[in-house]
Amino acid sequence: MEEKPSLLIIGNSNVGKSSITKLLLKDASAFKGKIGKNPGSTLLIKPIIQKNMPYQIVDLPGFGYAKGSSQRREKHIKDLIVTHIEKNNDKYFYCLMVLNILRIEDEIKKYHIKNLKTIPLTFELISFLKEFSISILIIINKIDKVTNLEKKRIINLFITTAKLYNLHLIPINEYNENNIMEIPYLEFSAVKKTNLGILKKNIDQLL
Template identity: 30%
Template sequence: MKKDQSFEKAKFEIILSGRSNVGKSSIIRELTGKKVKVGKRPGVTLKPAHTLRSDLLVTDLPGFGFMSGVKDRKQDIVKDQIVRYIENNSDRIKIAVLVTDAVSFVDVVERWESRNEIPIDIEMFDFFNELGFDTIIAINKMDRIKDSEHEERLDAIVEKLGLTPPWNQWNYIVAPTSAKKGDIKSLKGLIRKRLHDAKRDDLFKYI
């Protein structure tokens, strides 16, 4: 898979990656104002979906893991496509956002751990860090967690990702969000901070 030539002018790419149905497309819709296909079924997005504004490219990568109606072999192909896309475009990818589901993340990780396997979410987080990407963890669907349980849930999620709780000591890379409710303020703030640090305040109008 060669670098997509139709995005030659893109110099600053933000990728969003995560398990199927964690809300990546909803986050991008809130982030950019562009409507992208948002499906009820997991795994609706099978190819990268792009939003180009000036030289800023925002990319919704296909969801990994379980995909409704998609065979295991196809799921492996999709995972390979994601990795290849990231490797082929690593020179322009400046920010990687790992989107997780606040409701199911810990249970999913523990299920994998019980089989002595590393969950793909954690593999992807490590992969981003190995490539030197500025990585943000968006913990989505927080509106489905009781307010009284927010801190405990966020602590459990960052711990599974290899970060020492409490989560708020990582608030420069962790963004609790509720995309369906239109609340991605913390994620926008972290992205804008990185744009500012890169002397790209001119891109604020697109985020």
């Protein structure tokens, strides 16, 4: 049987990958993945395949900060992701990179403002994925947890910092796919289903 095209969902533990996966499935009740359980345990790379869906979903842990994880384990996860993407990038038609809006500022402070020698792992991961020709969408999740003003401030900081790493983030509704420099992002809430329609439409367009 022909393998279905794969959608890659990548992000640190607890950002909402399983919640978003569940929203995309045709039959959510058949979803075995646990939401909010075992943070950082998603080391198993096993696609979620459903009969009535035109694509399959692969959920991968992100680089860095799984709760309570050792540096050795983090290095191991990073190697695993790098190897997986180097080997399998041609299977993926789209990559959703999920971020928790509440963690963006922390990461920038720790790895950019306070230490100019390090790169925030999010930017490292985006740059790495861009080397392959997989289309990327950055999902800024959990926007229901911040005020509108906070949301604007954090996203502005994110965009401004990304520019310093040569990454040009642009709201998905302004994104021009012919400009290979641009990377689209979408404000999202898996709990409130904010912009779920836009997300589904974009996935369908790329299939």
